[in-house]
Amino acid sequence: MKKILITGAAGFLGSHLCDRFVNEGYHVIGMDNLITGDKKNIDHLIGLDNFEFIAHDVTNYIEYKGNLDYILHFASPASPIDYLKIPIQTLKVGALGTHNLLGLAKAKNARMLIASTSEVYGDPLVHPQKEAYYGNVNTIGPRGVYDEAKRFQESITMAYHRFHGLETRIVRIFNTYGPRMRLNDGRVIPAFMGQALRGEDLTVFGDGSQTRSFCYVDDQVEGIYRLLLSDYAEPINIGNSHEITISEFAEEIIKLTGTNQKVIYKDLPVDDPMQRQPDISLAKKVLDWEPKIGREEGMKKTFEYFKGLSQEELHKSEHKNFKSHIKK
Numbered sequence: 001m002k003k004i005l006i007t008g009a010a011g012f013l014g015s016h017l018c019d020r021f022v023n024e025g026y027h028v029i030g031m032d033n034l035i036t037g038d039k040k041n042i043d044h045l046i047g048l049d050n051f052e053f054i055a056h057d058v059t060n061y062i063e064y065k066g067n068l069d070y071i072l073h074f075a076s077p078a079s080p081i082d083y084l085k086i087p088i089q090t091l092k093v094g095a096l097g098t099h100n101l102l103g104l105a106k107a108k109n110a111r112m113l114i115a116s117t118s119e120v121y122g123d124p125l126v127h128p129q130k131e132a133y134y135g136n137v138n139t140i141g142p143r144g145v146y147d148e149a150k151r152f153q154e155s156i157t158m159a160y161h162r163f164h165g166l167e168t169r170i171v172r173i174f175n176t177y178g179p180r181m182r183l184n185d186g187r188v189i190p191a192f193m194g195q196a197l198r199g200e201d202l203t204v205f206g207d208g209s210q211t212r213s214f215c216y217v218d219d220q221v222e223g224i225y226r227l228l229l230s231d232y233a234e235p236i237n238i239g240n241s242h243e244i245t246i247s248e249f250a251e252e253i254i255k256l257t258g259t260n261q262k263v264i265y266k267d268l269p270v271d272d273p274m275q276r277q278p279d280i281s282l283a284k285k286v287l288d289w290e291p292k293i294g295r296e297e298g299m300k301k302t303f304e305y306f307k308g309l310s311q312e313e314l315h316k317s318e319h320k321n322f323k324s325h326i327k328k
Helices: 012-023 080-085 087-108 144-164 188-198 217-228 246-257 281-287 295-307 311-315
Strands: 003-007 027-032 051-055 070-073 111-117 168-173 202-205 211-213 235-238 243-245 263-266
Touching: 003 012, 003 087, 012 027, 012 217, 070 087, 070 217, 080 087, 080 144, 087 111, 087 144, 111 144, 111 217, 144 168, 168 217, 188 202, 188 246, 188 295, 188 311, 202 246, 211 246, 217 235, 217 281, 235 281, 243 246, 246 263, 246 295
Parallel strands: 003 027, 003 070, 027 051, 070 111, 111 168, 168 235, 202 263
Antiparallel strands: 211 243
16 A cells, blocks of 8 residues: 655545545645644544554654555645744745655655645736746745745755755646635635625625636646656646636626625735646646536535525634744
């Protein structure tokens, strides 16, 4: 049985990856320090013979006594509210955490895939974004703690690949959504869903003309799975190339939820990208991958998940574990 370590295992995307690899017959070691992850996302896996959970912060030394075949590094705050509240931890997990895991992969002769992001492109001057585009990032802006953590993560991963001959993979993830997203984390879909379910007006930042491209989580997981098992070491975009403005998307949410809220407009945050659309021609060519689930279908599934949350969860504004890490 192949063994795979998945960091950020209790997070939104990490927990879905745990599901996939458990179902594929791998022995999965999930690792998370639960700053932004939630143990309930993997409760259904606890007790399975081929799943184990380790509570650990990857910015500290990582020791695992058994063999490992693969490592997926998905440990990182991933939403603006998260990384603006814990900026130093965000930088540390991208730098120290990635370094620790690359060292572990080298020691175990394991193949390692890192979760990069479309944010490496910053506020792009090229549209749609191809992997060869170097980006337009403000290194010292408030979003720089996340953007630069991911850009460094890519650099050190390629250095280990070239210098040590380590088997590495890099996925650049575009906006992904689905069940287990955390409400009120600053990302557009849970923000809109939470506001609609609470009867609040939907908040659009800027004039709403900025665009995003949303990929359903099952499609994202399939792309990551194929990339891990491929022979391709350069970064690959995985996302849905269907682009929509935020204003149009807000109207879709109002229609989907059957609410009659207004859309209100507030100032655009610093360095918020105006366009976000992946060029996925490389993923189609190398991985024979493209998204299969349309936004209408995916949003219905996501809305059903959010509707099932308790009132306490709907109104919770801050993650339970933030305060203990603010000063670190």
